[in-house]
Amino acid sequence: xxxxxxxxxxxxxxxxxxxxxxxxxxxxxxxxxxxxxxxxxxxxxxxxxxxxxxxxxxxxxxxxxxxxxxxxxxxxxxxxxxxxxxxxxxxxxxxxxxxxxxxxxxxxxxxxxxxxxxxxxxxxxxxxxxxxxxxxxxxxxxxxxxxxxxxxxxxxxxxxxxxxxxxxxxxxxxxxxxxxxxxxxxxxxxxxxxxxxxxxxxxxxxxxxxxxxxxxxxxxxxxxxxxxxxxxxxxxxxxxxxxxxxxxxxxxxxxxxxxxxxxxxxxxxxxxxxxxxxxxxxxxxxxxxxxxxxxxxxxxxxxxxxxxxxxxx
DNA sequence: CGTCTTTGACCTGCGC
DNA sequence: GCGCAGGTCAAAGACG
Numbered sequence: 073x074x075x076x077x078x079x080x081x082x083x084x085x086x087x088x089x090x091x092x093x094x095x096x097x098x099x100x101x102x103x104x105x106x107x108x109x110x111x112x113x114x115x116x117x118x119x120x121x122x123x124x125x126x127x128x129x130x131x132x133x134x135x136x137x138x139x140x141x142x143x144x145x146x147x148x149x150x151x152x153x154x155x156x157x158x159x160x161x162x163x164x165x166x167x168x169x170x171x172x173x174x175x176x177x178x179x180x181x182x183x184x185x186x187x188x189x190x191x192x193x194x195x196x197x198x199x200x201x202x203x204x205x206x207x208x209x210x211x212x213x214x215x216x217x218x219x220x221x222x223x224x225x226x227x228x229x230x231x232x233x234x235x236x237x238x239x240x241x242x243x244x245x246x247x248x249x250x251x252x253x254x255x256x257x258x259x260x261x262x263x264x265x266x267x268x269x270x271x272x273x274x275x276x277x278x279x280x281x282x283x284x285x286x287x288x289x290x291x292x293x294x295x296x297x298x299x300x301x302x303x304x305x306x307x308x309x310x311x312x313x314x315x316x317x318x319x320x321x322x323x324x325x326x327x328x329x330x331x332x333x334x335x336x337x338x339x340x341x342x343x344x345x346x347x348x349x350x351x352x353x354x355x356x357x358x359x360x361x362x363x364x365x366x367x368x369x370x371x372x373x374x375x376x377x378x379x380x381x382x383x384x385x
Numbered sequence: 386c387g388t389c390t391t392t393g394a395c396c397t398g399c400g401c
Numbered sequence: 402g403c404g405c406a407g408g409t410c411a412a413a414g415a416c417g
Contacts (some may be wrong), residue, residue, distance in 0.1 A: 236390090388417090
C-alpha cells in the first residue's frame with residue numbers, strides 16, 4: 073500500500089508575507105502607522121491566527137470522529153440482520169453486538185473478492201448491560217492452515233482454555249480462553265473459525281489486560297508496542313509544512329496484510345486510536361513546534377506579531 | 386506430580 | 402413459565 077499523505081497544508085497563503093526588512097527595518101521616522109498599514113497588518117494577524125487554528129481543528133476533527141465512531145459501533149448501533157442464521161434473533165444482546173462487529177472487514181473482503189489477511193483487526197467498546205461500564209471488545213482475524221485444528225491465535229499473551237462449545241451459526245467449535253498470565257486479569261478470548269472461510273480464525277478479545285504483555289517491551293502502550301513507531305511525520309516543502317500519516321509504517325499488522333497483497337483498511341482504526349493517544353499528541357506537538365520554529369516564514373510572522381504587540385520605540 | 390486440555394453438565398439470559 | 406442457546410464450571414484424562 074502506498075503511503076497515504078494527508079496534506080494538512082499549514083503553509084502561508086500564496087501572497088507571501090512581507091519581507092523581514094519591511095517589518096524589522098522600519099525607518100525610525102515611520103513610528104506613526106498609517107491607517108492603511110494598520111488594516112493590512114490587522115488582516116495579516118487574522119490570517120496567521122487562522123492558519124494556526126486550522127491544523128488544530130483538523131487534528132481535533134480527526135480525533136473526535138474516531139472517538140465518535142468507536143462509540144457508535146460499540147453501543148449505539150443496532151446489530152444488522154444476519155441472513156446466514158435466521159434463528160440468530162434469539163441471541164443475546166452482547167452476542168448480537170459482537171456479531172455486528174464480527175469481522176466486518178472480513179465479510180467486506182469476501183464481497184470484494186479479496187482474501188482474508190493475517191491480523192485483520194477491529195475494535196469496539198461494548199456497553200455492559202445494566203451499567204455505564206464499557207468493555208473493550210477487539211476482534212482479530214488470522215489466516216491459518218485449514219488443516220490446523222488447534223484454535224490457537226498467538227498474540228504474545230498466555231491463555232488458559234476453559235471451555236469449548238459448538239454454536240448454532242457456525243459448524244466449527246468455539247474455544248473460550250482466559251488470560252493465564254495474571255489471575256486477576258479480566259480479559260477473555262473466544263476463538264472460532266470463520267463460518268465463511270474455515271482457513272480464517274476469528275479471535276474475539278473482551279476486556280483489557282491489567283498487566284503488561286509478557287512477550288513485549290512494557291514501556292509502550294499496547295497499540296504503540298504492537299505497531300511500532302508512530303505512523304506520522306511532518307515535513308516542510310515549498311508549499312508549507314505538511315503532516316503526513318504514513319500507513320506503511322504501521323508495524324507488523326499492516327506488513328502482514330501487505331505480504332499477502334491485501335488491503336488493510338481496518339488498521340486505519342488502530343492508527344486513528346494512536347492519533348488520539350497522549351503519546352502521539354505530545355510527539356505531534358513536539359514535531360510541530362520543531363517544524364514551525366525551523367520555518368523562516370513562520371518565525372518572520374511570529375516576530376512581526378510580537379513586534380506589533382510591543383510599544384513603539 | 387503438577388499443569389493443561391477436554392468435555393459433559395450446569396447456569397444464565399433472552400425470546401416467545 | 403418454558404425452551405433455547407451461549408457461557409462457565411469442574412471432574413477426568415493426557416502430557417511432560
